[in-house]
Amino acid sequence: MRKTNIGGQAVIEGVMMRGKKVYAMAVRNPEGGITTEKNQVKDLSNKCSLFKLPILRGVSAFVDSLVMGTKILMRSAEIAGEGLQDEGEPSKFEKFLMDKFGEKLNDYIIYISVTISMIVAIALFFILPVFLGGFFKSYVETWALGIIEGFIRIAIFLGYLFLISRMKDIQRVFQYHGAEHKTINCFESGDELTVENVMKHTRLHKRCGTSFLFLVMIISMIIFFFVRTDVLWLRMVSRILLVPVVAGVSYEVLRWAGKSNSVFVKMVSYPGLCLQKVTTAEPDGSQIETAIMAMKSVLEDEPDE
Numbered sequence: 138m139r140k141t142n143i144g145g146q147a148v149i150e151g152v153m154m155r156g157k158k159v160y161a162m163a164v165r166n167p168e169g170g171i172t173t174e175k176n177q178v179k180d181l182s183n184k185c186s187l188f189k190l191p192i193l194r195g196v197s198a199f200v201d202s203l204v205m206g207t208k209i210l211m212r213s214a215e216i217a218g219e220g221l222q223d224e225g226e227p228s229k230f231e232k233f234l235m236d237k238f239g240e241k242l243n244d245y246i247i248y249i250s251v252t253i254s255m256i257v258a259i260a261l262f263f264i265l266p267v268f269l270g271g272f273f274k275s276y277v278e279t280w281a282l283g284i285i286e287g288f289i290r291i292a293i294f295l296g297y298l299f300l301i302s303r304m305k306d307i308q309r310v311f312q313y314h315g316a317e318h319k320t321i322n323c324f325e326s327g328d329e330l331t332v333e334n335v336m337k338h339t340r341l342h343k344r345c346g347t348s349f350l351f352l353v354m355i356i357s358m359i360i361f362f363f364v365r366t367d368v369l370w371l372r373m374v375s376r377i378l379l380v381p382v383v384a385g386v387s388y389e390v391l392r393w394a395g396k397s398n399s400v401f402v403k404m405v406s407y408p409g410l411c412l413q414k415v416t417t418a419e420p421d422g423s424q425i426e427t428a429i430m431a432m433k434s435v436l437e438d439e440p441d442e
Contacts (some may be wrong), residue, residue: 139327147313148213154431161434163427167218195388196381203251263376266290271369279365287358315340316420316428330429332422340417343394347416348409352387
């Protein structure tokens with residue numbers, strides 16, 4: 138077995154692979170070919186050494202993945218030919234924004250999108266469970282409210298995954314997600330990166346973002362168990378303030394699980410692997426080709442992986 142820190146993400150009609158120094162995206166273009174783009178990894182840990190410390194590096198990785206994920210999704214849509222229909226002349230407001238911000242406009246759009254996404258996620262997965270759990274305050278002890286909130290949070294998460302999995306476009310993204318995992322598993326096994334070899338490997342992987350999100354649900358339940366109060370607004374504020382702690386601890390657990398094959402780690406990883414059966418699908422050969430190309434592009438700069 139060959140261990141690697143390379144991870145990835147499914148994008149629109151393609152796959153992104155990320156190493157320590159560079160990330161590469163391979164996308165199937167409208168002509169049927171594969172367009173690849175490679176860039177240097179620029180994360181918070183490179184700008185501030187504090188974000189290399191345990192827990193804090195998890196917060197850094199979480200923020201970086203949101204920003205980079207949004208950026209490459211937008212770029213992959215452009216390459217794949219999504220939204221290229223003639224929309225006519227830009228409106229006065231669009232011209233004003235382009236004149237005002239110039240080349241930085243896309244960056245601002247990405248940061249605004251990430252901020253809105255984080256607000257929605259916190260409201261949906263942290264504030265809403267607290268509000269719904271408040272209805273049980275008269276029937277259970279205070280210590281049990283955190284557990285009830287945890288189960289509500291998991292139910293919302295599972296419901297969300299079920300709903301998006303019914304969307305046709307998302308199903309194709311899930312296939313590319315499967316291609317990403319299969320390619321990483323093939324590389325870690327020491328096999329040559331060919332479509333035939335990759336196809337043989339499992340589409341499940343312990344370091345998947347789906348497993349990370351499920352760990353967030355479980356670890357938040359454990360942490361919030363010790364933060365007890367009957368006051369609704371205090372519970373909401375405490376949940377928001379502890380989001381970075383939950384993300385940081387979850388990252389450390391996932392990182393540890395990715396390096397171990399112990400029985401305990403297999404037990405911890407099992408729920409996340411089960412969820413990946415929903416968030417990944419078996420890819421076809423053309424989808425695997427894009428994942429292989431993205432992986433090989435990263436390996437050009439990071440051969441020691």
